[in-house]
Amino acid sequence: MISIKSLKRYSKKADYTYTLGAYPTFELLNRHPEYVQQVIVSTQAKPEIQEKLDILCRKSQVPCLCNDKVLDKIREKEACIVAGVLRKYEDHIEADKNHIVLVNPSDMGNLGTIIRTGLGFGIRNIAVIEPCVDVFHPKVIRASMGAVFSVHIESFKSFETYRQEAGNKKAYYPFMLKGSVSLSELKQDSSSSFALIFGNESSGLPDSYLELGQPVRIRHTDAIDSLNLAMAAGIAIYEFTKRQDIL
Amino acid sequence: MISIKSLKRYSKKADYTYTLGAYPTFELLNRHPEYVQQVIVSTQAKPEIQEKLDILCRKSQVPCLCNDKVLDKIREKEACIVAGVLRKYEDHIEADKNHIVLVNPSDMGNLGTIIRTGLGFGIRNIAVIEPCVDVFHPKVIRASMGAVFSVHIESFKSFETYRQEAGNKKAYYPFMLKGSVSLSELKQDSSSSFALIFGNESSGLPDSYLELGQPVRIRHTDAIDSLNLAMAAGIAIYEFTKRQDIL
Numbered sequence: 001m002i003s004i005k006s007l008k009r010y011s012k013k014a015d016y017t018y019t020l021g022a023y024p025t026f027e028l029l030n031r032h033p034e035y036v037q038q039v040i041v042s043t044q045a046k047p048e049i050q051e052k053l054d055i056l057c058r059k060s061q062v063p064c065l066c067n068d069k070v071l072d073k074i075r076e077k078e079a080c081i082v083a084g085v086l087r088k089y090e091d092h093i094e095a096d097k098n099h100i101v102l103v104n105p106s107d108m109g110n111l112g113t114i115i116r117t118g119l120g121f122g123i124r125n126i127a128v129i130e131p132c133v134d135v136f137h138p139k140v141i142r143a144s145m146g147a148v149f150s151v152h153i154e155s156f157k158s159f160e161t162y163r164q165e166a167g168n169k170k171a172y173y174p175f176m177l178k179g180s181v182s183l184s185e186l187k188q189d190s191s192s193s194f195a196l197i198f199g200n201e202s203s204g205l206p207d208s209y210l211e212l213g214q215p216v217r218i219r220h221t222d223a224i225d226s227l228n229l230a231m232a233a234g235i236a237i238y239e240f241t242k243r244q245d246i247l
Numbered sequence: 248m249i250s251i252k253s254l255k256r257y258s259k260k261a262d263y264t265y266t267l268g269a270y271p272t273f274e275l276l277n278r279h280p281e282y283v284q285q286v287i288v289s290t291q292a293k294p295e296i297q298e299k300l301d302i303l304c305r306k307s308q309v310p311c312l313c314n315d316k317v318l319d320k321i322r323e324k325e326a327c328i329v330a331g332v333l334r335k336y337e338d339h340i341e342a343d344k345n346h347i348v349l350v351n352p353s354d355m356g357n358l359g360t361i362i363r364t365g366l367g368f369g370i371r372n373i374a375v376i377e378p379c380v381d382v383f384h385p386k387v388i389r390a391s392m393g394a395v396f397s398v399h400i401e402s403f404k405s406f407e408t409y410r411q412e413a414g415n416k417k418a419y420y421p422f423m424l425k426g427s428v429s430l431s432e433l434k435q436d437s438s439s440s441f442a443l444i445f446g447n448e449s450s451g452l453p454d455s456y457l458e459l460g461q462p463v464r465i466r467h468t469d470a471i472d473s474l475n476l477a478m479a480a481g482i483a484i485y486e487f488t489k490r491q492d493i494l
Binding site: 053077113116117119120122145147150159178183184218219220221223227228229231234235237238239 | 269308320357360363364366368369392397430431436465467470471474475477478481482485486489490
């Protein structure tokens with residue numbers, strides 16, 4: 001286990017990451033206590049937060065330490081009264097389930113929000129295609145409000161690798177401004193599981209994706225250039241899952 | 248006009264605000280040049296940005312000054328290469344149109360995102376019920392990507408004031424976890440314009456709103472507590488407008 005004094009601000013190279021904030025730390029302790037190395041709590045934390053942490057940590061035999069200096073060192077911009085230290089882990093998506101595929105996402109807040117919304121609508125498998133943001137970055141974990149610990153997320157070198165390893169025999173729906181069918185008029189192919197595919201925040205999906213499955217557009221007025229990526233993904237996920245029984 | 252040297256970091260009390268970033272500044276100059284006092288550009292701005300600004304500013308006879316020190320003083324956390332200085336203005340929503348009503352929104356990013364999504368789906372009238380975030384804050388303007396300049400936004404002291412002054416004779420749809428009808432099964436009342444009503448990020452709408460119009464819930468799994476406010480609003484706006492011709 002890494003010593004608390006040697007903890008530094010998050011780095012992509014490190015083999016551990018952080019949950020910054022009480023809520024994602026609770027989620028971590030509830031879902032994956034086996035990954036947690038320690039929990040750090042501020043002297044400013046409310047008694048009810050301390051109490052809840054204490055119960056969860058004792059249950060999983062995770063050390064819980066009080067140390068404001070370390071919290072101040074590892075936090076990002078925002079204040080932080082609770083942090084979990086966890087080792088990074090390898091994960092694989094389930095090939096036979098519905099997928100969200102994010103091609104080159106570049107905003108950590110968007111990635112976290114999409115993970116959380118996917119979980120809310122019952123999609124628990126998310127493929128990200130490199131280059132993309134670091135899925136273990138504390139900002140992604142925080143934006144997901146800990147939902148990252150309830151889903152499978154896997155990075156792939158390319159869309160082709162994703163397709164070979166996990167995305168075979170799927171109904172593909174790339175979301176593109178040039179999509180030939182509008183989301184609200186789409187007839188969903190229910191004979192196989194689906195993959196909802198979204199491009200980068202600035203550049204969207206390359207035209208080559210027009211050849212893949214059924215390209216879809218979300219109609220909007222020309223008063224805006226495009227919807228925010230997380231919003232477009234959330235609306236698509238809602239529309240694709242709203243008739244399902246799992247909700 | 249306020250002197251460039253006396254410009255300070257944004258304050259709610261000031262009678263002017265800022266567009267921070269090139270995109271919202273372009274939107275401001277295109278939509279409401281009459282409110283712009285001056286534009287400030289960094290020496291680091293790309294030539295094509297400088298050129299576009301120059302054309303827009305000359306068209307509207309707005310002074311465009313190069314000053315890195317002032318930009319550094321007025322920017323928020325993020326870097327900023329272009330800023331517009333504009334006087335705050337009074338605005339009123341159109342009573343006969345569809346409305347988004349945000350009761351006590353507390354997150355500036357959410358407010359901006361909702362404004363932008365509303366505009367994308369053709370809803371150009373947004374009522375905010377106090378207490379709430381400052382709608383003129385540069386973070387709201389930035390999160391909306393300048394969409395604030397293409398819609399009407401009005402603050403009201405209370406929901407009752409909104410109802411009396413602008414929200415009469417509307418089909419009300421308060422969005423609540425306890426809503427009796429699911430969004431995906433809702434039969435929309437098309438005989439009158441609608442108001443989609445959303446509560447605060449943490450507390451939602453008080454139970455008293457259950458008595459108002461048709462309370463709606465957005466079904467989701469119990470793996471999450473609730474959807475993000477902007478996401479819930481975006482999904483609702485999409486569902487309510489997707490059959491309209493305006494898109």
